[in-house]
Amino acid sequence: MTAPLTPPHQPPHDPDWPVPPPPPLGPAGDPITAAEVVLGGVVALVSTAVGALLGVLWLWRAPLVLLISDGKGVYLRDSEGESAIGADGTFVLLALAFGAVAALVVFLLRRKGGVPLVLGLALGGVLGSLVAWGVGTSFGPARDVVAHAKSVGPNVVFEAPLELNMAAAAMLAWPLAAMIVHLALTALFGPRDPEPDYWGPQDQPQHPQQAQPEQKSL
Numbered sequence: 001m002t003a004p005l006t007p008p009h010q011p012p013h014d015p016d017w018p019v020p021p022p023p024p025l026g027p028a029g030d031p032i033t034a035a036e037v038v039l040g041g042v043v044a045l046v047s048t049a050v051g052a053l054l055g056v057l058w059l060w061r062a063p064l065v066l067l068i069s070d071g072k073g074v075y076l077r078d079s080e081g082e083s084a085i086g087a088d089g090t091f092v093l094l095a096l097a098f099g100a101v102a103a104l105v106v107f108l109l110r111r112k113g114g115v116p117l118v119l120g121l122a123l124g125g126v127l128g129s130l131v132a133w134g135v136g137t138s139f140g141p142a143r144d145v146v147a148h149a150k151s152v153g154p155n156v157v158f159e160a161p162l163e164l165n166m167a168a169a170a171m172l173a174w175p176l177a178a179m180i181v182h183l184a185l186t187a188l189f190g191p192r193d194p195e196p197d198y199w200g201p202q203d204q205p206q207h208p209q210q211a212q213p214e215q216k217s218l
Contacts, residue, residue, distance in 0.1 A: 032115060032116060036114050036115075036116045037116045039110070039116060039117065040114075040115075040116030040117050040118075040119055040120030041116075043102075043106055043117060043121055043124055044120040044123045044124035044127065045124070046124065047102055047120070047123075047125060047127065047174075047178075048124055048127040048128050048131055049128075049131075050098065050102070050128055051127065051128030051129060051131030051132045052131055052135050053132075054094055054095065054128060054129070054131075054132035054135075055131060055134065055135025055136045055139075056135060056136075056139075058087075058090060058132055058135075058136045058162075059135070059136045059139060059140055059162060061090050061094070062086065062087040062090045062091070062136070062162060063087065063090070065159065065160035066157050066158070066159060067145065067149070067157070067158055067159070068155065068156070068157050068158075069149035069150075069152075069153075069154050069155070069156070071154035074146065085165065087164065087165075088164055091133075091164060091170050091173075092169075092173045095125075095129055095132070095170065095174040095177070096174070097177075098125075098128070098177075099121075099173065099174040099176065099177030099178035100177050100178070102121060102125070102174075102178050103121060103177070103178045103181035103185065104181065104185065106120075106182060107186065107189075107190075111186075111189070111190055111191060112190070112191060113182070113186040113190055117182070118179055118183070121178040121179060121182055122175040122179055124175075124178075125175030125176075125177075125178050126171055126172075126175050129170065129171045129173070129174045129175075130171065133164060133170075133171075136162050137161065137162055137163065140159075140161055140162035141158070141159040141160060141162065142161065143161045145160065145161065
């Protein structure tokens, strides 16, 4: 007689069964710890707060768009000027600089890197850009152009509100610069994994001694 087989639907009597899933791994194969996740969140929060500084610099450095009213409509004072797109360019250049500096600071504080840090830089860059956009548009010239034109009167030059014509692209400048710079610094100056030792002391290849020719006696 043969022993009864265990039904496939019944688990074996093993206290460690089922096997728990392995923890998530980082790029180097190390598990992602809770401290790294917290550190990534701190990077995102700090980047979001620093976005207010980007908004102030954007408001200060962006070229002014001047408008004028004739009492019936509002027109650009210089219809051939490039001030309208200058605000977008200024925001993008400042955002690129902020992203590069953020990546450099994070790398200097933690050279090991990690997925949470990169995600924190990316998320913080997007949130910081949104904060900068809000600060620049809120504290800039009045948003209601018609009411502003009526308040200053006809034939009086006044400033147009600060706007981003390509807002979606501008929001990506900071996170892209931060991720690219951080990954480049990690690849160039980050810690290196030790080379695996393929040959152990006991695994060294043995070179047999060459047989010495026998000396014949006369």
